[in-house]
Amino acid sequence: MATGGAGYIQEQVDRQRSALQKLEADSAVDRKIEIEALKCLIDSSEKIITAVAEGKTLVWLTAGISPEIFVTMDIQSLNLLGFARTMTELRPEGATEFIDRAENLWLPPQTCSVLKMVIGGILAEQIPTPDLIIAGSHPCDSAIAGFEVIGELVKVPVFYLDIPSWKDDRTLDYVGSETKRMISFLEEHTGRKLDIGRLRDVAEESNKAEELYLEVKEIRKAVPCPQSGAFLRMAFAIRQRLAGLPMATAFFRELLADASEKVRSKKGAVPEERIRVIWADYDMPFGDWYNWLEREWGAVVPMSFSAYRPVAYIDTSSYDSMARGLGQNILHTGMTRLNRGPVEYYIDEFIRMYKDYKGDCAIFGGHVGNKAFWAMIRILKDVCREMGIPALVIEADQYDPRVVSTEAIRSKIDDFFTMMVLR
Amino acid sequence: MIIGGCDVGSATGKALIMKNETIIAYAIIASTTKPEETAYKVMDEALRKACLLSLQELGYVVGTGYVRVKIPFANENISEITCHAKGAYWLCPTVRTVIDIGGQDSKVMGIDERGKVRDFTLNDKCAAGTGRFFEAMARTLGVELQELSSLSLQSERPAHITSQCSVFAESEVISLINEGVDIVDIAAGLHMSVAGRLSSQVRSVGLVEDVTVSGGCAKNKGLVKRLEEKLGINIRMLPGDPQIVGALGAALIAEEKLSART
């Protein structure tokens, strides 16, 4: 049973409720999507708080673990990396106290600060202690190393998913069977059995949302881009936390309705779309980038790496095929999709995204803790140069605004647009 | 038994002479470019103060400090970590954490109830958090080193200095000056920043009271105050000059070694 303080989760809910109130007070129609998104996320967090209060089973998750499994088995889960991201977004100064706490304990400062944040939060005993942990060998060294420490700090059973570097059928089969083993692990430790019939229903619900989202992604290719880049972040969060729930499907339905209506009336996210930015990175938590870009520059982000999920329907014909589909989600989510394999995974996707979404320029938000990224950036710059793509590489700590401030980053973007894009 | 300890770093050289478990003389000088020269010079001064004629009158000498291997008259050398811990414990046996803030490095030693080093951290790769940092910042602000400390004590609202690195901190300070931030607040901010770094080092060794400070920067009241704030405890100041703690520890070890022989 979950124990310990849910203080930080409650804090997140409080901050989100406060933001929700402001949005609801704003009479502009456009706030509908953000309001829906916040309601979904608040609901999801409150379920965690309730589960803790009722002493229910809680599982900590690493990136990309399919929420459908937990919906089916009615087990409460908490995505630690998502938690860190949300905390950084919600606190104006970032959640840097967590980082400091982890560093004070000899955790090397060069570890990615997401993991430092999580570990710091655990040490402060304000993240509810789990009964089980699902970790994995993805998406990077810091995640592996960080979860080793997390597992040792909180002595509960841990299941590690082994995620290979490839994406062929052999890999999908393997990850599918890893997923089955993960499910067995959950069954063994919770005493609950996964109901295959129920899984089928949940997977089909998830597939509905996936289909809706596919259409939204298609519509965003239009010029002008009908929706804000901020919606991408929301879509990602809801997909990660709530896929398989009717609430999530409802959100994507709203999202699609909004996108369809706007593209029909040729309405753009900004009054005058001046720049289309391909955000060739994962969403940067602090700095409110999408809104700032739109407001300051009329620069819209039609697509980002976080949001660019390949279509992945779960084949519901058998348990095996469902496990494969659920495992596939890990391979398709964000950093795992791009970072686990050779650099071609990045390059191919980046080029396709740039062409499909008619980018004018690319911004790589270089997170200092992402060593694989920094080892690759020169190759990416070479590609951009060959293809005549204006590209900006930001060097910052995406979870620690003290390293490079929001102002400093904005200044770099200002210069980039002025000198390289809007010549 | 008359014994001696000699602590030579790149900023200062210290020598201390003891007789019958009492300190009879000590000296502190600025280091020259030649370590051997600094060692002889500072030891000569200590000998003079002790009314001793020469090095021969010392039964045993232990050398310490960054250039300990270059102290020609030392019978052996011991690390400054062991020496500072030893010296601090002798001066105050309730001490369990020693923060030594020197000219070019800072170290934290955790000691047990017998005065033995349990754990330590050493920051000798970076000027931030050392005497050199304060010197550089005092220059930037156009004040004397001692003034920097007393100014900082006057602040009610220390400026927030984010840069970990002293190079970047300097440009931050210049920006703050241009923004018209009060010099007392900037001075306090600098002290907070150093205290922050040191407190991280302390926590990684483990904060156990009593906590004390040694080294040149221990004389910086502004720093001590901010450290107390950061750590949430009262610092137990050592009697006498905190700069000689290393040389004292070296002398005490010299005593140990000489006793062991006889």
Added chain:
Amino acid sequence: MDKKIGVLRQLTQASHTLLNPAVKSWKEQGGKVVGLFCSYIPEEIIYAAGLLPFRMRATGSEETTLGDTYLSAYNCTFTRHCLDMAFRGSYDFLDGVVFFNSCDHIRRLYDIWKRKLNTPFLHLMSVPHKDGEEQVAWYRGELTIFKESLEKHFGVKISDERLWETISIHNQTRGLQKQLYALRKRESPLITGAEALSIVIAGTTMPKEQYNELLKELLDEIGKQDGNSGYRARLMIVGSAFDDPAFVKTIEDLGGLVVTDFLCFGTGALWNSVDEAVHDPIEALAKYHVSDRIPCARMVGGHSRRYGFIKDMVKTFKVDGVVCERMKFCDFWGSEGFLLRRDLQEAGIPALLLEREYLLGGVGQLKTRIQAFLETIERR
């Protein structure tokens, strides 16, 4: 006495340079050399293909200016030095290089190497991160693909029979190295840590039959030698890719005799043997790396097994203190160091965490830490 020194010199020579006489001679006779990044790649397969396996080092590298044109300051200096050497042509004697997903830095080194250098054969494998049966099966699959790729490129056939032969030879190597390590259990260990490291490194640079003969000679002669006494403490080094005997010598010159280790140029790769009772040689190799050997910190969930091994070593080799080193930016050994320090302190075993770069630098600072650590041990 002279002979032992001669054999020892021959063995330690290999660790001081990159291209040693054995490799030169192999190439002169028309042989081909395949470099490999990291000990999880089975040398046995390469050797069974008639190629000389060569564990990659950046020995002799002095800077990373060229390497840093493609790698960054956020990357491990081992990879940066290797890339630098590669750009300068120091690895031109290699006919192929094999990588796997050991870590983010190495993976990207492969990407850069593939795009910017002309090594005729490059291969990347995906090695499991944990030790279950299914993982052994996965690695068996990867090794089969690797074997076929080698066969195709070099125009050779690797028979099971030949594989069992090379496995046997490599197992003999491990056994002999283990015998050498056993000589360090004594109160006066017969070889120093620097010598042991040199000897192990030598084994990664020459044909194993030749190496085994040298080891046997050394084992024969070494008993006639006096052991190393007069040290202040017996140390164990644990950590990431470590191929610099000069580093160990710096520690040992201060009186910290290194009597054992957990390193990949050390017990990590020699303490266990490939199980020759397994039906299929590729499976045997997969099982050895994935589940039998004590896992590198790159593997998940391996901490307690590693710690257990270290504790045993502390006991049997009468270790006074453990030095946990890691290369800056190595996430795996950074976390492992964090956990080991905590565990060792709890067990009352002195532990020192050292952060280092690939090249030995800041010697004064290293000496201060080691000296302080030795004093802490002595004055307990």
